[in-house]
Amino acid sequence: MRFATRLIHAAYDPDQHQRAVMPPIYQNSMFAMREIGENIPYKYSRLSNPTRQILENTVAELEHGTHGFAFASGIAGIDCIFRTVLRPGDTVVAVRDIYGGSYDLLNNVYAAWGVDVVFADLDDAAALDNILAEKRVKLLWLESPSNPLLRLNDIALLAQKAKAAGAWVGIDNTFATPYLQNPLDLGCDIVFHSATKYLCGHSDVLMGVAAVKDDALARDLGKMLIETGAVAGPMDCWLVLRGIKTLSVRMKQHCANALELAQRLQNHAAVAQVYYPGLPCHEHHELAKRQMRGFGGVVTIVLKNNTVQAANRVIQNLQLVQMASSLGGVESLVNHCYSQSHSGMSPALKRELGIGEGLLRFSVGIEDIEDIWADIDGALRA
Numbered sequence: 582m583r584f585a586t587r588l589i590h591a592a593y594d595p596d597q598h599q600r601a602v603m604p605p606i607y608q609n610s611m612f613a614m615r616e617i618g619e620n621i622p623y624k625y626s627r628l629s630n631p632t633r634q635i636l637e638n639t640v641a642e643l644e645h646g647t648h649g650f651a652f653a654s655g656i657a658g659i660d661c662i663f664r665t666v667l668r669p670g671d672t673v674v675a676v677r678d679i680y681g682g683s684y685d686l687l688n689n690v691y692a693a694w695g696v697d698v699v700f701a702d703l704d705d706a707a708a709l710d711n712i713l714a715e716k717r718v719k720l721l722w723l724e725s726p727s728n729p730l731l732r733l734n735d736i737a738l739l740a741q742k743a744k745a746a747g748a749w750v751g752i753d754n755t756f757a758t759p760y761l762q763n764p765l766d767l768g769c770d771i772v773f774h775s776a777t778k779y780l781c782g783h784s785d786v787l788m789g790v791a792a793v794k795d796d797a798l799a800r801d802l803g804k805m806l807i808e809t810g811a812v813a814g815p816m817d818c819w820l821v822l823r824g825i826k827t828l829s830v831r832m833k834q835h836c837a838n839a840l841e842l843a844q845r846l847q848n849h850a851a852v853a854q855v856y857y858p859g860l861p862c863h864e865h866h867e868l869a870k871r872q873m874r875g876f877g878g879v880v881t882i883v884l885k886n887n888t889v890q891a892a893n894r895v896i897q898n899l900q901l902v903q904m905a906s907s908l909g910g911v912e913s914l915v916n917h918c919y920s921q922s923h924s925g926m927s928p929a930l931k932r933e934l935g936i937g938e939g940l941l942r943f944s945v946g947i948e949d950i951e952d953i954w955a956d957i958d959g960a961l962r963a
């Protein structure tokens with residue numbers, strides 16, 4: 582089956598569920614046993630639940646893994662992955678321009694717990710060589726494209742280097758989705774998504790998912806998920822399963838709208854810079870063409886008037902595009918990363934990373950592009 586077909590049919594067998602065409606919601610916390618020690622497939626929904634299992638198997642299929650996991654939120658998923666792999670004294674190397682919540686988790690929780698947290702600009706793979714020569718790295722954590730500057734990591738090259746040094750390699754694939762890239766095929770051990778975003782696609786669920794293809798790693802991750810308990814609920818799993826069915830058509834439209842918007846914004850009098858991997862001027866455009874099957878649905882701009890006041894004026898003048906702290910839904914959104922998604926970073930670090938006060942991240946929805954353009958263009962001119 583090809584990708585669009587697998588989105589709808591992978592990992593679900595109606596014969597096992599009363600021929601229900603859609604996966605049922607097993608909204609149970611437990612399953613009854615007839616006698617002590619009876620071996621039944623599901624016992625308690627923290628351990629496993631049929632609806633969650635269908636979703637986990639679907640994610641594993643779509644990411645070319647063998648085991649899937651569904652967590653109560655994206656951050657709960659990243660935490661579960663880190664806790665499975667890292668112990669106090671271990672070193673984790675994470676890409677420097679990383680989602681603000683992952684930065685906070687590493688900095689405020691893992692560093693305080695005694696993990697050696699190294700943030701590195703891995704544009705030049707030699708930077709990773711230097712770290713690997715100096716330290717015994719346990720985990721390399723990538724994010725490509727990154728939030729919000731849409732910078733890419735050369736996944737295959739970095740994974741190969743880290744694996745040769747004995748490290749696990751995980752990647753946050755939230756922005757790309759399995760529609761655009763499959764990092765397990767490029768050498769990663771763990772692929773993660775905030776399913777809150779594109780996999781759900783309708784802005785009504787918080788969830789993280791992950792897929793792996795190593796049996797021992799899967800066993801440890803599954804055990805950690807059960808023992809720490811941040812599992813996704815059945816209703817949320819059902820909603821994400823429903824969202825996944827349309828991932829292909831949604832992503833096609835997100836990508837087309839985002840490219841068109843990025844091209845038009847490039848020539849806008851109020852815009853100093855546009856970040857979109859589909860633009861030839863993007864620093865990782867060639868890598869994006871080689872590594873991804875499209876360029877994604879997020880476009881980031883820096884206003885010529887790079888101030889919070891100017892950014893706020895644009896936000897206040899938007900009618901259709903709403904300001905909200907997320908992305909990946911069918912509706913277009915704008916995020917002021919400086920004060921929202923990356924508020925946990927110091928002003929100096931945000932400046933160093935290029936996340937200025939006049940930077941706006943658009944999650945380009947699947948509305949008609951002319952309506953999106955009219956709204957954004959109008960707000961930028963007002």
Ligand SMILES: Cc1ncc(COP(=O)(O)O)c(C=O)c1O
Nearest residue numbers: 654655656680728755775777788
């Ligand atoms: C790239 C990325 N990773 C992880 C997360 C965290 O996911 P959640 O908000 O579902 O916990 C987010 C949320 O914005 C994100 O954008």
